[in-house]
Amino acid sequence: MKIQLLLTGNELMSGHTVDSNSAMIAQQLGAKGYNIARKVTVGDDRVKLLEEMQLQSQASEVLIINGGLGPTADDLTAQILSELTGQAIEENAIAKQHLIEWCERHKLKLNEANLKQAMLPTGIEIIPNPVGSAVGFFIHHNHCLIICTPGIPSELKSMMKQTIVDLICDQFPNNKQPSTLRFQTFGIGESTLQQLVNNQLVDWPEEVELGFRAGMPLLEIKLSIQDSKHTQLQQDCYQHLYRLISDYIVGSDSTNLAKAVIQLLNQQHSRLTTAESCTGGLIASAITENAGASSVFEAGFVTYSNAIKQNIIGVDKMILQTQGAVSEAVVIAMANGAMARSGADYAIAVSGVAGPDGGSAQKPVGTVWIAWGSRDKLKACKLRLNASRKWFQQMVMAISLDLIRRELLGIEKEPRYLSRYSE
Incomplete structure (x- = not known):
């Protein structure tokens, strides 16, 4: 199954906002055995966004569109999805009620700008947003599940955990049980470690992916498997590495x-x-x-x-x-x-x-x-x-x-x- 991401917004293109959402999406889906095949970032350009939505929905089973659901004129996702699917824009009762309750909780007056977030294509299904004002939604088009999500990281994170991951798992079930064993090292570089593995662990199994994430000051080493049946191989690889570099290993997971x-x-x-x-x-x-x-x-x-x-x-x-x-x-x-x-x-x-x-x-x-x-x-x-x-x-x-x-x-x-x- 191919999953693609479409990130929208001029602020991403200009560098004023750093994209952290795609990493979070990939991590949450990766934990369930789903990998992101491709991601594209496009500014607030109606023509380019429509073109990209058409291309990605034809080339993937799942398209996650992130951003463009807000109350301002440059938030275009709902309108462009309407053009793509041929579904008319109308006021969505569930989205409007969500806005009313959100404004009441925050002691705000519901205005016309906010109501824009309730104007959505017909035929969509709502994804609840427990944090922010803009609901998410999904629709099927070109045999692709298109999921539209807000760009604010805290809102997206809650929606991924509560709804979106389960939605994808339900519609595209798999039997994978991926696992990543992480540990932190200090004082040894990734090139040195890779050479040690090449020289001394020549029979490294292809079922266990060796990965690195360089930081300051630690180097994280990752041993990833895509199925739990390879857990013993994963543990064996860790033991081999431990014998090689035990004095450089600081600890497991996110220790420091x-x-x-x-x-x-x-x-x-x-x-x-x-x-x-x-x-x-x-x-x-x-x-x-x-x-x-x-x-x-x-x-x-x-x-x-x-x-x-x-x-x-x-x-x-x-x-x-x-x-x-x-x-x-x-x-x-x-x-x-x-x-x-x-x-x-x-x-x-x-x-x-x-x-x-x-x-x-x-x-x-x-x-x-x-x-x-x-x-x-x-x-x-x-x-x-x-x-x-x-x-x-x-x-x-x-x-x-x-x-x-x-x-x-x-x-x-x-x-x-x-x-x-x-x-």
Whole structure:
């Protein structure tokens, strides 16, 4: 079965609005074993929209039209669908009643502009909109199920979950039970991983699709199957990958580095503190944005100036004068001082030159010292990250959390990024 999407609106064509709806539609349908064959975006142009509706309805079993159901003159979907199907426009009683109730809930007066949303082709069937003012609707034409949906993401999401997915499943049932196993990695790139698979897992089964979604800072790996009968193959592939890259695997589904660290600290009944200079509290923020962080994180210190490093966490003035703020001795002192004042068992400390100014020949922009570990076992490394200030800070945050994650897991193997970014 072929499903096509037609996205409408000048705002999509101009870039003023970023299309997130097609991804959401694909994800919800994909979970039921249906794939999107093609998507097209067209501006608010009557001729082009009619032409595209005609072409797509002839070439697919399902056409989902997204957008163009609002109250303004450039919302054209209902009128063009009327031309396509030869169904006259009339006031739809169900759509009008929905508008009346929507206006009452929002204490608004129903006006002529809103009533435009009730003027729909005859022969359509209504798809309820539990959130917004414009109902959706569907009709069959050219042996194609044409589904018209509002463009507002929150409205579309509710309608997909409550009605549209079931509508497609009922009219085009399939026996597939697709499944995707997702896990997050840090410190290994997709090309490196793909080469490892090519070299060491040469019998990779075609029933299991290996996919990647690169983000910042994590790389998501996806193992997808189209039928539950291949679940064991999916699990076998995961085990093969785990043996190859276990130290780079942060966790499953949508976890992140901070969540992984929090979980490990909870398991070990330990607490962490941070002492940050160049990241300005970004590491502490990444930790505390997760619910339950207070069980393992009681204090973090943003010590941006040398005076605060001395006065708040006790970094010796002589060390700062002789070694400089961006040095191994200083980040070790920062980590020890933060643990002493917070009572934490582990610490992360960072000091660097985020740029774009402030570097020197000895310590150029992008230089950072990171210390991590416990009172009895502190480690430190010097890295050089040549990038924008924002990317530098994000990477220092991610690397720091990954280093403490590895320490908590007892991983002795050195991650690739230490050699990649070392001077």
